[in-house]
Every structure is written in structure tokens, then in C-alpha cells.
Amino acid sequence: MRIWMFMVLGLAALVAAPILVIMAHLFVPSLEVWQHLATTVLPRYVGNSLGLMLGVGAGTLVLGVSTAWLVSMTSFPWRRFFEWSLIIPLAIPAYVIAFTYTGLLEYGGPVQTLLRETFGWRSAADYWFPQIRSLPGAIVMMTLVFYPYVYMLSRAAFLEQSVCVLDASRTLGRGAWSTFFGVALPLARPAVAGGLALALMETLNDFGTVDFFAVDTFVTGIYRTWLGLGQPAIAAQLGAVLMFFILGLILLERWSRRGRVSHTTGYYRQLPRFQLSGISAGLAFTVCFLPVFFGFILPVGAMVIWTWQTWNFVDPRYLRMAGTSLSLAGISAVAAVGAAVLLAYGRRLVPGKVTGIAVQTASLGYAIPGAVIALGIMIPFAFLDNTVDNLARTLFGYSTGLLLTGTWTALIFAYVVRFLAVSTNTVEASLQKVTPNMDGAARTLGLSAGQTLRRVHGPIMRASLLTAGVLVFVDVMKELPATLMMRPFGLNTLAIRSYELASDGLLKESSSSSLAIVLAGIIPVILASLMIARSRPGQT
Amino acid sequence: MSLQKGTKTIFLTLPLLVLSLIFPAVQSAHAAEVNIYSARQEHLIKPLLDEFSAQTGITTNLLTGEGPALLERLRSEGRNSPADVLITVDVGNLVAAKQAGVLQATRSAVLEENIPAQYRDDEGHWYGLSSRARIIYYDPERIDSTKITTYEALADPALGKVICVRSSSNIYNQSLVASMIAHHGVEQTEAWVRGFVNNFARRPQDNDTAQIRSVASGECAVGIANSYYFGRLLASEDPADQDVTAKVSVMWPNQDDRGAHMNLSGGGVTQSARNIDEAVKLLEFLSSQQAQDIYARDNNEYPVNPQVRPSGPVVRMGEFKADDLNLSLIEKFNAEAVRVMDRAGWR
Numbered sequence: 001m002r003i004w005m006f007m008v009l010g011l012a013a014l015v016a017a018p019i020l021v022i023m024a025h026l027f028v029p030s031l032e033v034w035q036h037l038a039t040t041v042l043p044r045y046v047g048n049s050l051g052l053m054l055g056v057g058a059g060t061l062v063l064g065v066s067t068a069w070l071v072s073m074t075s076f077p078w079r080r081f082f083e084w085s086l087i088i089p090l091a092i093p094a095y096v097i098a099f100t101y102t103g104l105l106e107y108g109g110p111v112q113t114l115l116r117e118t119f120g121w122r123s124a125a126d127y128w129f130p131q132i133r134s135l136p137g138a139i140v141m142m143t144l145v146f147y148p149y150v151y152m153l154s155r156a157a158f159l160e161q162s163v164c165v166l167d168a169s170r171t172l173g174r175g176a177w178s179t180f181f182g183v184a185l186p187l188a189r190p191a192v193a194g195g196l197a198l199a200l201m202e203t204l205n206d207f208g209t210v211d212f213f214a215v216d217t218f219v220t221g222i223y224r225t226w227l228g229l230g231q232p233a234i235a236a237q238l239g240a241v242l243m244f245f246i247l248g249l250i251l252l253e254r255w256s257r258r259g260r261v262s263h264t265t266g267y268y269r270q271l272p273r274f275q276l277s278g279i280s281a282g283l284a285f286t287v288c289f290l291p292v293f294f295g296f297i298l299p300v301g302a303m304v305i306w307t308w309q310t311w312n313f314v315d316p317r318y319l320r321m322a323g324t325s326l327s328l329a330g331i332s333a334v335a336a337v338g339a340a341v342l343l344a345y346g347r348r349l350v351p352g353k354v355t356g357i358a359v360q361t362a363s364l365g366y367a368i369p370g371a372v373i374a375l376g377i378m379i380p381f382a383f384l385d386n387t388v389d390n391l392a393r394t395l396f397g398y399s400t401g402l403l404l405t406g407t408w409t410a411l412i413f414a415y416v417v418r419f420l421a422v423s424t425n426t427v428e429a430s431l432q433k434v435t436p437n438m439d440g441a442a443r444t445l446g447l448s449a450g451q452t453l454r455r456v457h458g459p460i461m462r463a464s465l466l467t468a469g470v471l472v473f474v475d476v477m478k479e480l481p482a483t484l485m486m487r488p489f490g491l492n493t494l495a496i497r498s499y500e501l502a503s504d505g506l507l508k509e510s511s512s513s514s515l516a517i518v519l520a521g522i523i524p525v526i527l528a529s530l531m532i533a534r535s536r537p538g539q540t
Numbered sequence: 541m542s543l544q545k546g547t548k549t550i551f552l553t554l555p556l557l558v559l560s561l562i563f564p565a566v567q568s569a570h571a572a573e574v575n576i577y578s579a580r581q582e583h584l585i586k587p588l589l590d591e592f593s594a595q596t597g598i599t600t601n602l603l604t605g606e607g608p609a610l611l612e613r614l615r616s617e618g619r620n621s622p623a624d625v626l627i628t629v630d631v632g633n634l635v636a637a638k639q640a641g642v643l644q645a646t647r648s649a650v651l652e653e654n655i656p657a658q659y660r661d662d663e664g665h666w667y668g669l670s671s672r673a674r675i676i677y678y679d680p681e682r683i684d685s686t687k688i689t690t691y692e693a694l695a696d697p698a699l700g701k702v703i704c705v706r707s708s709s710n711i712y713n714q715s716l717v718a719s720m721i722a723h724h725g726v727e728q729t730e731a732w733v734r735g736f737v738n739n740f741a742r743r744p745q746d747n748d749t750a751q752i753r754s755v756a757s758g759e760c761a762v763g764i765a766n767s768y769y770f771g772r773l774l775a776s777e778d779p780a781d782q783d784v785t786a787k788v789s790v791m792w793p794n795q796d797d798r799g800a801h802m803n804l805s806g807g808g809v810t811q812s813a814r815n816i817d818e819a820v821k822l823l824e825f826l827s828s829q830q831a832q833d834i835y836a837r838d839n840n841e842y843p844v845n846p847q848v849r850p851s852g853p854v855v856r857m858g859e860f861k862a863d864d865l866n867l868s869l870i871e872k873f874n875a876e877a878v879r880v881m882d883r884a885g886w887r
Contacts, residue, residue, distance in 0.1 A: 040882040108757045123758040133745050214707060214745035216887060224709045227608040228878040230636075375612065382616035389620055402620045485609050489575060489601050489622055492582075500581045500604065503747065 004449065005355065008346035011339055012358035015417050018376030019243070019364050025236035033234050037225070045221040051135050052142070052203055052210075052217060059143030060199040064150025065192060067288050069180060072158040075273040076281040082288040084526050089295030090148040090471075091521030093478035093495065095208025096514040098141045099502050100299040102212070103306070105132040133213040141209055144295040146202050149471070150195035153426065156463050157191030158184065160433055176274065190432055194425040198471070201246060201366045201421065207481060208499070218242050219369050232375065239372040246367030247360070300518060306511035313501075313509045318494070321513070322520050325493045328408070329476040332415040336472040337465055339416060340423035344431050345453055348439075359424065366421035370414075370482035377414050378486065381405045406488050414482045419475050423468035430464030431457065470525055477521045494520065573599035574818040577614065578627040579607040580805065585627065588834055592825045598818050607633035607711070614642040619812045624819040627669075627807040630711045632718070634666040634806050635871035643808040648820050654827035658864055659804060659844045666808035669826050670841040673767040673800040673862065674716050676791040677752050682761040690794045691720065691801070694762065695735025703736070704751045704760035707744040708881035712766060712803060715870050717877035719801050722869040726876060733884035744887055749773070756784040763788075766803065767854060771840025774853035792860040799861035805841070 070076070071083045089097075105111050112129055121127045131137065165187065169179040185192070210217050218238065226235035276284050307314070343362060347355045365373060385402045392400045404410045434457055442452040458465075480495050487493070494517045501510035578585050582604050589600040605613070607628045614621055614637070626643065628634055637643050643665040651660070651667055659668030676688055683702070687693060694703060706713065720729040741760040748765035752773065755763040770790060773781045792800050807826065809819045825831055832843035837852040 036879060036882065040879075040885075044887075107759050108753055133743075211709075212746070214743050214887065220709070224878070227606065228709055228714060228875075230608075230875050232612070371609070378613065378616045382618065382620075386618050386620055399620070402617060402622070405617060406620075406622060484605050485613065487603070489603050496604075497582075501583065 004346040005350045008343055008350070008355050009358050011342060012362040015339070015362040015365065015420055016358075017380055018373055018414075018417055019361065019368065021376040021379050022236045022243075022368065022372060023240050025233045026240050028233040028237070030231070030234050030237065033225075033229070033231055034237075037221075037234075041216065041221060044216050045218050048135060048210075048215050049204060049217040052139060052215070053200055055136070055139030056142045056146060056203045057196060057200055059139060060147040060150045061192070061196060063143065063147035063291050064195060064199075065154050065185070067147075067291065068151045068154035068158055069184070070284045070288060072155055073180075073184075073273060074276050074284060076276040076284040078285060078288075082292065084530055085292050085296070086151050086288060087148045087525055088522055089145045089291065090152075090474055091477075091518050091525050092145050092296065092299065093208065093480075093514075093517065094142050094145050094202070094206050095212060095480070095502075096303075096498065096517070097145055097295070097299050098138070098209040098212050099507055099510065099514070100302050101137075101141060102132055103507050104302055105129075133215075135213075135215050138209055138213045138215050141213075142199075142203050142206065144291065146199040147291060147295070149198040149202070150192060152467050152471070153191040153195035153198075153429065154188055156426075156430070156467055157188035157433075159463065160430070191429045194429045197249065197425060198366075198422060200249065204242065204246065204367070205369055207369060207371075222369055222372060226371070236372060236375065239368050242369075243364055243367045247364065300515070303511040303515045303518070306508040307515050310509045310512060313506075314512045317492070318497075318513065318516055321492050321494050321497060322516055324491055325477055325495070325517070326520055328412065328415070328493065329473045331408075332412050332419070332476045333469045333473040335412065336416050336419050336423045337427070337469045339420055340427040340468060341453070341465070343420075343424055344427045345449075345457075347428075348431060349449055363421035363424050365417040366419065368418070370418060370479060371485060373414055373418050374482045374485040377410060377417065378405060381410050381413075405486070408488065408491075411483065411486045411488070411491075414486050415472075415476050415479065418479070418482060419472045422471045422475060426464050426468035426471065427461065430461045434460055473524055474521050477517055572597060572815075572818060573601060574624045574815045574822050575601045575622045576603065576625045576627060576822070577610045577623040577810075578602055578604050579610055579629045579633065580604070580627055584839055587838060588826065588831055591831070591834065592822055595825070596818075596821060598821065600822070608636070611637050611640060611642065614810060614812075615640055617812070621810060621812040623810045624813040624815045625807055625822055626810055627805070629803075629805045630715060631668065631804040631806065631867045632711065632715060632871040632874050634661075634804075634808060635868050637808065638665040639871075642811050644811045644813065646809045646816070646820055646823075648824055650824040651820075651827055654824070654832075654845045654847070656844065656846060658867075659806075661808070666806050667823055667827065668804040668806040668844045668867075669823075670805045670832070670835045670839065671802050671844055671862070672805075672841050673792070673802055673860065674712055674764065675767055675800055676793050677755050677763040677765060677770065677788050678791055679755050679758070679761045679787065680789045685789070685791060688762060688791055688793075689796070691716070692732060692794075694739060695732045697735065697738065699739050699762070701739055701741050702761035703739045703764070704741055704754045704762070705744055705764040706746060706748065706751060708878065708886040712748070713764075713881070713886075714874055714877045715803055716764075716801050717881060718870045718873035719863065719865055721873040721876055721880070722865055723798065726880060729877075730880045730884055733880055733886060737884050737886045752788055753784055756787040767842070767857065768840035770857065771852065771854040774856060775840065790857050792858070794863070795861050798865070799863040801865075802862045804844075804867060 067082070067086050071079055071086065103109055115121070115127070115129070119127070165183055166179055169183040174182060204217070205219060207219050207223065211220055222235045222238045222242070225238060226232050343359045347359050381404045382402070385404050388403060389400045392398050438456055439452060442456045447455065478495060480499055483493055483496060494513045498510045498513040498517060501513070576589070582602065585602065589602060592598065593600055607630060610626065610628070611633065614623060614626065626637055628637070638661060645664040647664050655667050659671070660666065676694070678685065678688060687696070687699060708714065717729060717733065720732060724732070748769040749772070751760070751763035751765045752770060754760045770785070773785050776782065794800060807823055809816060809823070813819050827845055829845060829848050832845040832848040833851060835841045836843050836848065836850050836854070840852055840854050842850055842854070
């Protein structure tokens with residue numbers, strides 16, 4: 001037990017180091033700057049951030065849970081297609097979908113141009129058209145690409161839950177809707193809440209979309225305070241406030257779950273799907289089709305056309321950039337899932353406040369914008385590098401150079417710090433469904449804790465581990481600010497290429513690398529999705 | 541005792557030494573190469589670097605990023621930073637880099653000959669490499685050009701809600717406002733920004749090209765953008781872009797007084813540089829006639845080298861008078877400019 005405790009604390013301390021560096025900035029006095037922010041821009045940051053969270057929260061919940069329930073529990077035409085395709089919008093970075101829809105819907109875009117030509121309108125004053133670059137626009141964009149978080153985790157929960165309780169509910173006279181809301185949903189709640197928390201944290205942390213849409217949030221405020229006002233310490237303070245806010249969200253969610261039974265019996269059999277037909281089947285089809293169409297088919301279609309139009313911008317280096325992006329994402333996914341299993345399992349073995357706080361602290365990285373994390377890592381790592389280098393120089397007259405910050409190490413560490421919460425949430429939610437009885441049985445039969453993890457929990461949690469890995473993988477593929485700041489020499493990713501072109505106004509030209517990000521992300525997403533579908537315990 | 545301590549240190553350092561042999565960060569000092577941190581985007585700077593390598597045989601390694609973030613990185617990497625040269629898009633960033641102590645003074649007869657004194661640091665910490673003007677674009681059918689001949693005139697309430705400009709987070713806008721502060725002081729500038737903001741046709745958004753396009757599409761009647769964006773549209777063979785340049789006219793502001801606000805891109809040799817000779821050679825190349833010509837022709841910027849005439853499509857935009865404001869003032873007033881814009885509600 002002691003060893004698990006040490007491992008959890010050690011890992012948590014390592015991951016928390018950059019977060020603590022940021023927190024240390026809280027003690028830098030800054031009353032005057034805060035007054036300026038509070039009287040000018042802060043109310044707007046807070047208002048927009050809250051508005052975004054409410055909108056995206058509601059949107060992802062409705063889309064994610066309804067589609068997950070439909071494909072898991074009912075049968076309708078094309079259900080198998082939707083099972084995996086509902087996940088794929090996740091492969092599109094929010095900023096990319098924002099670029100694409102803006103290209104389509106802005107004043108000079110094809111849609112409005114066609115409308116003007118058709119109806120003979122001459123200027124913007126002649127008609128009304130919804131402004132895509134707005135808070136509602138940002139809510140729609142983020143809902144379209146973040147709902148898969150809720151979908152994936154809800155679906156994994158629906159798949160892993162025993163049918164017995166659902167049968168019991170039906171036998172005892174509850175209808176389908178009542179069973180869903182009264183039994184299935186509460187049982188899936190940890191997973192649904194986990195997915196929602198991920199979507200909300202992504203929302204709070206998004207920079208590309210809100211910046212492009214001219215919606216000022218906390219994160220744009222952090223960047224602006226740092227780069228514009230030249231106040232990195234105050235930026236870090238804003239980052240710390242954001243972190244506390246997320247911490248509050250997490251605690252609220254945990255508190256709302258207290259006293260609930262979140263595991264069911266271990267008895268599984270084939271899921272009996274309700275056969276839908278006629279209007280209800282059509283409705284189910286529509287509900288599942290719309291997110292896939294607007295979240296993937298339409299924007300990717302536009303990207304394909306634009307890539308074709310700007311073919312001279314595609315060059316052979318894309319292959320190497322794609323390789324770099326894929327390797328970075330793959331290594332980080334494995335590292336983050338490994339760390340998450342260690343944390344979640346250690347916490348289960350050694351319950352108590354200390355491990356709880358340690359795990360919680362380690363998961364805070366997701367709440368911090370990538371650039372702030374990079375700042376938090378760069379300061380201690382560069383110090384470490386320079387210390388080692390100085391030591392080597394004095395002792396051996398040999399320079400070691402930058403061992404950490406000059407290599408992939410620091411960058412991958414940044415990804416793990418940033419995305420550990422993604423994997424931890426998923427793994428923990430899944431681990432909660434493994435009853436303590438199983439642990440007891442395994443241990444009684446002579447397995448050690450490690451063996452129990454490998455031989456009992458591993459197979460049960462396979463779907464969730466895969467989900468966690470894919471989530472981290474895709475997140476790393478899309479990550480921008482930390483990559484921009486921490487990448488070593490010669491390292492270039494697709495996200496950087498896409499962003500540089502788009503931010504320079506070359507929207508169509510950027511679509512080829514955006515498309516490559518999507519394609520590179522989509523294959524593992526589909527593979528994992530298929531594996532998840534096949535991984536239901538007790539299913540052959 | 542000392543032996544014991546020594547052994548311990550070796551045991552601690554040995555793995556690190558092995559690591560350092562494995563990782564590619566430690567480069568051999570013999571190959572002729574130069575490492576560049578650049579705030580200029582890859583697709584803009586790479587053609588120049590390729591030409592440099594072709595001529596000199598010196599390999600270039602490029603890392604791009606945002607100016608202030610690159611500066612932060614240089615600062616934390618200290619003397620171990622692999623960077624030999626820092627290239628930025630705004631003079632404010634160069635001045636800030638000098639003040640942070642990450643640039644070193646370099647002297648070169650070539651640089652001093654190629655670059656006029658007002659475009660380089662007195663002590664040789666940084667050198668300007670290209671310049672561009674932040675100017676006014678307008679729809680001649682909707683706007684009487686005599687009403688918008690200065691930046692100051694854009695705050696006139698009589699103009700109406702016609703202006704499109706990007707957000708105040710953009711460094712070019714910050715520099716413009718900083719230059720106004722340098723000329724008029726904070727109070728007067730704040731009053732100007734308020735009037736200016738009041739004339740916005742829409743919430744500030746998007747990049748410079750989009751502002752010009754918005755004037756062409758009729759969404760706004762006046763736009764603010766850097767000169768090379770219009771040059772790029774002029775150079776484009778896309779009929780949509782040609783349509784934009786046909787509908788939009790260029791106004792060089794403040795031609796009767798101080799001149800148009802200019803923005804300088806430039807570079808300097810870092811404090812940590814190991815390839816100093818190569819670094820200086822690169823700066824010399826970038827200031828040479830050939831490179832300056834590429835800057836002008838391919839990036840539509842104005843050369844700083846007086847030997848080089850502007851070429852390419854920007855020539856069609858005409859001659860103009862440039863503001864020769866002391867560039868270090870722009871950096872000095874940058875944070876103040878952001879505060880003024882915050883207070884005046886320029887998002």
C-alpha cells in the first residue's frame with residue numbers, strides 16, 4: 001500500500017509543479033492592474049465565459065446523451081453507422097470548424113452571396129442574416145465538436161451498465177422514458193458528468209474559436225494581459241482564478257453525487273434494443289444525422305473543396321508534419337492513460353484525503369490554458385536545465401545544453417499535464433463501476449494489487465481506457481498554444497501550419513493542413529469507437 | 541571525502557551525459573548553421589532563408605512563434621538557448637528584447653551601410669529589415685476622400701458608423717495607438733479612441749485582409765489595414781481579389797503633417813548565440829539588395845535599404861510620406877495604449 005501512496009504522491013507532485021509555479025504568482029502584488037481590468041474588461045470576460053458554458057453545456061448534454069441512448073438502446077436504420085460516426089466531429093479542432101463555417105456564412109461567403117444574387121439585395125442593410133461571429137455562433141461551433149465527449153462517455157456507461165436494473169425497472173411498471181430518466185440516466189451520471197466536465201473545460205479553455213469570433217472570454221483576457229499589457233504575472237493570476245473556478249465545478253459535481261450508488265450488479269447479457277419503426281425511427285435517424293452532418297460532413301466537404309482549390313499550397317513536408325503530430329499524440333496518450341490508471345488505482349487502494357487532494361491537483365492542468373502551462377513548465381525546466389548545464393560545465397568543462405526544454409520531453413510533459421484530467425476522469429468513472437467485491441474476490445484468491453489491476457480491472461475497463469487514450473490523442477493533435485511555445489527546433493505540426501495560414505488571412509490555404517489534422521485524427525477515433533462497441537463485458 | 545563526493549557527482553551526471561548524447565538538442569558546433577527564432581510566419585520567411593542557404597551553404601533552422609512568447613522563451617532558456625537570431629514583426633518586440641537583455645550588440649559595416657540609422661538600434665542590438673504602413677482603405681462611392689485624410693479625422697462623429705478594424709489585441713493597432721500617444725499624449729488619444737470606436741460599423745474582428753474585403757463587400761465604408769495586405773490582393777490572380785482591389789481605394793493618412801504610421805520588422809543576434817558569424821551573415825543577407833527585393837516583391841513590404849526601390853504591386857499604391865517617429869516610443873507606450881483602448885471600449 002505504501003508504494004502506491006508514494007507513486008500517487010510523486011506523480012501528482014510532478015504534474016502539479018507547473019500548476020504550483022502559476023499559483024505562486026498569486027502573491028505578486030497587482031492591485032492597480034486588477035482595478036483597471038475590473039473596471040474595463042473583466043465583466044465582459046466573465047459574462048461571456050458563463051454564457052458560453054451554459055450554452056455549450058446544455059447543447060452537448062442534449063446532443064450527447066440523446067444520441068448515446070438511441071444508438072445503445074434502440075434499433076433504427078443506419079444505427080451501426082451512427083454508432084461510430086457520432087464520435088468523429090471530435091477530430092475537428094473547434095477553431096477549424098469556426099474558420100470553415102465563417103468562410104461559408106460570412107457576408108462575402110457563398111451562402112450570403114447567393115442570397116444577395118437571388119433576391120437582388122445590394123448591401124448588408126437590405127436584409128438580416130445571423131452573425132456567425134458572435135456568442136451564439138461560438139456556442140453552436142463548440143457544441144458541434146464537443147458533444148462527442150458527452151456522447152462517448154455516456155455511451156460507454158450505457159454499454160457497461162447491467163441490463164438487469166433496466167429490466168427490473170420495466171418489470172416493475174416503469175415505461176421506456178421513465179426508465180431512462182429514473183434509472184439509466186442516474187446510473188450513468190458519473191460518466192455523463194465526466195463528459196460534460198470535459199466539454200466545459202474545453203469550452204473555458206478554447207482560445208482559437210473565441211478569438212476568431214471576437215468573443216472575449218477569460219482565456220482571451222489571459223493572453224491579452226500577458227502579451228498586450230505585458231503582465232505575465234497578472235495573466236498567471238487570471239489563470240489561477242480560472243483554475244479555482246474549475247476546481248469549484250469539479251467539487252460541485254462530486255458533492256452532487258455523494259451517497260449515490262454508482263455501480264450495479266455484474267450480471268451482463270446481450271443488450272435488448274427497442275426496435276423503432278415509422279416516425280420514431282425517422283426521428284431517431286434525424287437526431288443522430290444532424291450532429292454528424294453539421295459537425296463533420298458539411299465542414300469537411302468545404303475543406304475538401306478548398307484544399308482542391310489551393311492545391312499548390314500542399315507540399316511533401318505535410319507527410320513529416322503528420323508523422324510528428326501522430327507520434328507526439330500517440331506517446332502523450334499512452335503516458336497520460338498510464339498516469340491516470342496509476343492515480344485512479346492508487347486512490348482506490350489508499351482512500352483518504354491526501355490521495356484525493358493529490359489526484360485532484362494533478363487533474364487541474366486541464367483548467368489552465370496551454371500557454372499558461374507552457375509558462376509554468378518553462379520556468380522550472382529551464383532552471384533545471386541550466387543548473388545541470390552549469391554543473392557539467394564547472395565539473396567537466398562540458399555543456400549538456402537544454403536536456404528537457406530543448407527536446408520532446410518538455411513538450412510531451414506539457415501535454416500530459418494539460419490532458420491528464422481527460423484520462424483521469426474517464427478512468428475513474430469506469431473504475432467506479434468495478435464493485436469492491438471483485439477486488440475482494442481477486443485478492444482473496446491470492447492476486448496482488450497489481451495483478452488485480454491487470455487481470456481483473458484491465459479487461460473490464462478496456463473500453464474506458466481506450467476512450468481515455470483516444471481523447472488525449474485527439475486533444476494533442478489539436479493543441480496549439482503549448483505546442484507553439486514549447487516545441488523544439490525543427491518540430492512542426494499540422495495544427496501550427498493550419499493556424500499560421502489561417503491567422504494570416506489565408507483561410508482556404510489553411511484548409512489542406514486542417515484536413516490533414518482531421519484525417520490523421522479520424523482513423524484512431526473510428527478504430528477506438530469500433531473497439532468500444534465490441535468491448536461490452538459479457539458480449540462475444 | 542572529496543573522492544566520495546566526486547564519485548557521487550559522476551553518478552548523478554553520467555546519465556545526463558548519456559542522455560545528452562542521445563537527444564538531438566546538443567548540436568555539434570562545427571556544421572555551418574544558424575538557428576532562428578522568428579515571429580514571421582514560416583511561409584513568409586522560408587523563401588528568404590532558402591535563398592540564404594543556397595548562396596552561403598549555411599544551414600538555417602527555423603522556429604516560429606508569437607513575438608512576446610519567443611521573448612519569454614529566450615529569457616528562460618538563458619545562455620543555453622539554441623537561438624542565434626531573433627526575428628520579429630513589430631519593432632516593439634525588438635525594443636523589448638533588447639531591454640530584457642537577450643540580444644547582443646553586433647557591429648557590421650555592411651549592416652550599417654544597408655540600413656539607415658533610424659531603422660536600427662544605436663548600439664547594434666537590432667536591425668530593421670522591412671517596413672509597412674498602417675493605412676486607410678475606403679469605398680470611394682460612399683466616402684468623400686477629403687473627410688478621411690488623417691487618423692484623427694476617423695473619430696469625427698459626422699463620419700458615421702462606417703469603420704472596420706480588427707481587435708485591440710492586435711499588435712499593429714496597439715502600435716498605432718501608441719504612436720498617437722507619443723504625438724498627442726494619453727488624454728487626447730483616449731478622446732480620439734472613443735470617437736473612433738463610436739464610428740465602428742461592427743465589432744472588431746478578424747485579420748487585416750478581412751477589413752479590406754469588408755470595404756469591398758459594402759459591410760463597411762472605411763477599413764484599417766497594413767499596406768502589404770492590399771499589395772497581396774493586388775498581386776492575386778483570383779478574380780474575387782481583383783474585384784476587391786477594383787472597389788477599394790487607398791488613403792495615405794496625415795500626408796500634410798507627420799506622415800503614415802509605419803511598422804518595422806527586424807532582427808538581432810541573441811545573447812546566447814554560438815554561431816555569431818553566421819547570424820551576422822544572415823542579417824547582412826536580409827538587408828542586401830537581393831533579399832530586400834524579395835521582401836518587396838514577394839511580401840509586398842517596403843525595403844529599408846535605400847538602394848532598393850519598392851517593386852511589385854505596392855508600387856501601384858503610390859508614393860507616400862512616412863512617420864519618422866522614434867521607434868522606441870512605440871514600445872514605451874504599448875501597455876498604456878492597451879489600457880486606453882480598454883477604457884474606451886475597443887474590444
